[in-house]
Amino acid sequence: MKIGRAAGVTDTGRRRLRNEDAFICEPPLFAVADGMGGARAGEVAAGLAAAALEEAGSETRGAEGVAALIVEANKRIWERSLNDPRTTGMGTTVTAALVDAASGAVAIGHVGDSRAYLLRDETLEQLTTDHSLVAELVESGVLTPEEAERHPQRSAITRALGTEPTVEVDAFTMQAEPGDLFLVCSDGLSAMLSDEAVSSAIETADRDPERAADALVAAANARGGEDNITVVLFEIVDDQAPAPSPVPEPVPEATVLPEAGELTEEDVQVEASESVAAEPEPSRHGAGAGGRVAALALIVSVLVVGLLVLYLAVR
């Protein structure tokens, strides 16, 4: 067995002004991180998680190895948040899959509500269990899965990376088969699309990871795109399969992110205005141009006030 084609895509979605997701699509390591926190802290947390995984990923083996990687990422985010008050409380989800191509063993580790799925034959199976409030309520029989999907607290997670000095990681290994297609995604995909919609988008794209990833992002946006959407897909093929077309050099999210220490006052101000503009979500349908103009006006006015205060202070 070997890893076939692979693709990763991330998209801001239609409602958020920033993308706080990050991903890794560097065979044999695949991962998604969904950051949270004020200012640009969510971006920093997700970027740190991706960078930590990427750095050590090549020497890592098995479920224990993946869990150790995630624990190390947790430590780095936690330490950064202690050293930079602007990132206090930042955190991120992470779901990582590491493939041992020779044996076909896929090690999966996760914290939070980013998910791993397996499409085998015609069946899409969710491999991870969300660390979320609603997942716990479903588990204990308080909510049905359908109620959980509509629950106002459905995006509240009960475990995150970086918010505590230590973290408990769920990690396991599963045996892949030729023809398997794995999907790792943020909740911006899974909250927007049913399992049926996910598998039908992948089938319609002829299981081509790149086309399927684009189709999934488009479908999530068509359903409202209420959150950042990140999709990583990879296939397992047998050794005899023709070589895949070269995977385009991924642009690791981590490398384009500023270091937390480099946050400028403007970032903080812009984010402050964003939270005002983006939080009271207008209508389900018409958030388009009007909302963006209002957000822009707010950003500009916050900057003007900031400059005025600065000017007065200097004088």
Ligand code: MG
């Ligand atoms: Mg999200």
